[in-house]
Amino acid sequence: MAAIKSAIPTRRFDAVIVGAGGSGMRASLQLAEAGLNVAVLSKVFPTRSHTVAAQGGIGASLGNMSEDNWYWHMFDTVKGGDYLGDQDAIEFMCREAPKVVYELEHFGMPFDRNPDGTIYQRPFGGHTANLGEKPVQRACAAADRTGHALLHTLYQRNVRARTHFFVEWMALDLVRDADGDVVGVVALEMETGECMILEAKTTIFATGGAGRIFAASTNAFINTGDGMGMAARAGLPLQDMEFWQFHPTGVSGAGVLITEGVRGEGGILINSNGERFMERYAPTLKDLAPRDFVSRSMDQEIKEGRGCGPNKDHVLLDLRHIGSETIQKRLPSILEIGHKFANVDATKEPIPVVPTIHYQMGGIPTNIHGQVVVPNGDGSQKVVNGLYAIGECACVSVHGANRLGTNSLLDLVVFGRAAGNHVVAQNLKQKENKPLPKDAAEFAMSRLNGLETSTGSERVQDVANDIRAAMQKYCGVFRTDDMLAKGVEEIMKLDERRKHVSYKDKSMVFNTARVEALELDNLIETAKATIVSANARKESRGAHAQDDHPKRDDENWMKHTLWFSEGNRLEYKAVVTKPLTVETFKPKARTF
Numbered sequence: 001m002a003a004i005k006s007a008i009p010t011r012r013f014d015a016v017i018v019g020a021g022g023s024g025m026r027a028s029l030q031l032a033e034a035g036l037n038v039a040v041l042s043k044v045f046p047t048r049s050h051t052v053a054a055q056g057g058i059g060a061s062l063g064n065m066s067e068d069n070w071y072w073h074m075f076d077t078v079k080g081g082d083y084l085g086d087q088d089a090i091e092f093m094c095r096e097a098p099k100v101v102y103e104l105e106h107f108g109m110p111f112d113r114n115p116d117g118t119i120y121q122r123p124f125g126g127h128t129a130n131l132g133e134k135p136v137q138r139a140c141a142a143a144d145r146t147g148h149a150l151l152h153t154l155y156q157r158n159v160r161a162r163t164h165f166f167v168e169w170m171a172l173d174l175v176r177d178a179d180g181d182v183v184g185v186v187a188l189e190m191e192t193g194e195c196m197i198l199e200a201k202t203t204i205f206a207t208g209g210a211g212r213i214f215a216a217s218t219n220a221f222i223n224t225g226d227g228m229g230m231a232a233r234a235g236l237p238l239q240d241m242e243f244w245q246f247h248p249t250g251v252s253g254a255g256v257l258i259t260e261g262v263r264g265e266g267g268i269l270i271n272s273n274g275e276r277f278m279e280r281y282a283p284t285l286k287d288l289a290p291r292d293f294v295s296r297s298m299d300q301e302i303k304e305g306r307g308c309g310p311n312k313d314h315v316l317l318d319l320r321h322i323g324s325e326t327i328q329k330r331l332p333s334i335l336e337i338g339h340k341f342a343n344v345d346a347t348k349e350p351i352p353v354v355p356t357i358h359y360q361m362g363g364i365p366t367n368i369h370g371q372v373v374v375p376n377g378d379g380s381q382k383v384v385n386g387l388y389a390i391g392e393c394a395c396v397s398v399h400g401a402n403r404l405g406t407n408s409l410l411d412l413v414v415f416g417r418a419a420g421n422h423v424v425a426q427n428l429k430q431k432e433n434k435p436l437p438k439d440a441a442e443f444a445m446s447r448l449n450g451l452e453t454s455t456g457s458e459r460v461q462d463v464a465n466d467i468r469a470a471m472q473k474y475c476g477v478f479r480t481d482d483m484l485a486k487g488v489e490e491i492m493k494l495d496e497r498r499k500h501v502s503y504k505d506k507s508m509v510f511n512t513a514r515v516e517a518l519e520l521d522n523l524i525e526t527a528k529a530t531i532v533s534a535n536a537r538k539e540s541r542g543a544h545a546q547d548d549h550p551k552r553d554d555e556n557w558m559k560h561t562l563w564f565s566e567g568n569r570l571e572y573k574a575v576v577t578k579p580l581t582v583e584t585f586k587p588k589a590r591t592f
Helices: 022-033 071-081 088-105 144-160 226-233 291-304 325-329 332-340 406-430 442-453 460-474 481-498 512-535
Strands: 010-018 037-041 121-129 132-139 163-165 169-176 181-190 194-206 244-251 266-272 313-320 351-360 369-377 381-389 559-564 568-576
Touching: 010 022, 010 181, 010 406, 022 037, 022 144, 022 351, 037 121, 037 169, 037 194, 037 559, 071 121, 088 144, 088 181, 088 406, 121 291, 132 406, 144 406, 163 291, 169 194, 169 226, 169 442, 169 512, 181 381, 181 442, 181 512, 226 313, 226 512, 244 291, 244 332, 244 442, 266 406, 332 351, 442 512, 460 481, 460 512, 481 512, 512 559, 512 568
Parallel strands: 010 037, 010 194, 037 163, 194 381
Antiparallel strands: 121 132, 169 181, 181 194, 244 351, 266 313, 313 351, 369 381, 559 568
């Protein structure tokens, strides 16, 4: 194929949103309903975005089952994140939670109901009443398909609002002008291979996570860190990328998610002796302790020889005592997953589970309006004009070092809505789009042309699989100085190999090969950010469990990591410990 021409068509919008998951479609709804001309790009059909895989619920202190309030939710989120979360953003999210859930209900989201018609809420890991005293039911659920219900609800509202969707399009790179302002993106139509500049007053990244940098992941194949890759190549930092949540219950050998809602409904974890072992590690919350805590406890049981199966490499999730009727009503998908991926009938036998990569707490640094912020060099921050990031690809930091279950869906709608409102106000002020620079598409086109003309000997899939294997091996549930240093070395070698990939393989005749080669550029940026940041953090906090530094070190490490692609450089910034209206939650040892 000949090199791609540099003169490519341009389309102009008020706003371009990259990603059509929960956060992208919540933001686009605000924009479209305000009368803005909005384009939403998605690698897949919107209702197939990864939000569809969220199972357990969305957290909000509605108090439908027993007394609850946003302040308790805030405490659980701060403590769950091991005190690394920014307390102003956390207060904002927890206060907004009931409002956004009732809004979803009014949009037509089919929540489960109590006999009196109120939204049913189930218990979830780390959710407590009265600042840690006892478990509380806070997760608003639509059976175990909450993300599916959310995504379909938002998509239908967007269709009604006439949002413009570009389906099966992939954003390649940001377009920035001489002032450093973002004025749009270069995008590729995946079916035809044609490129276009989408010019916009505002660009919003809602590209989701990057769980595919690990070999065992609950994430879909589309989760390749595209937002992080584009931000890193544009010279923007990535924040707190060392913190990756291992979900305690992925199906052993398959990586498919078993929702925490199973334990919320009464499911328990047992070892090869049939013991309910979480009572030893978390006497108060037991199986409903936060995820990083449960994952480490499971890993410990396996290490000490109490794992199950012929290789003693997993534990069991037992829900038989819940009863067949409750399982079929509240957890229908889990019954199906048990059959399909573990070959078990969950009403009669336990499901084999193992900790599996699930969620990134880090991402592109933003403020509570979703605006991307970068350090000024004097401890202050400046806004990158024209660029927002929301959802899993962003780091507001409401999740700190470990996300509380159900706060992911909450993050999507709270900050999707907040960014939408902010963008509407900004766009109405700004009458015209800023002019595109003359070389608007040059960088993206040179990357594409480089792939087209490459005669390198490396295959895309080989390099991608080696990245996943290296991250799994050196950056897992437990980490050491030695493992992380070797991991950095390994990932840097893979970065070199990536520069010599060619997808001109006779077995690859579709455009998917080109897309996978482009995704590889994003995977490697995310992997570098993760392993370099993790190697530098000499403490254990939340999901970053470092065996050589087993204690949390608030004196030296109560700070956010900022990784820059250029020179593999790290900077740090302070955690915001001052909430909006209440007293600071001071760091304490986490016990459950």
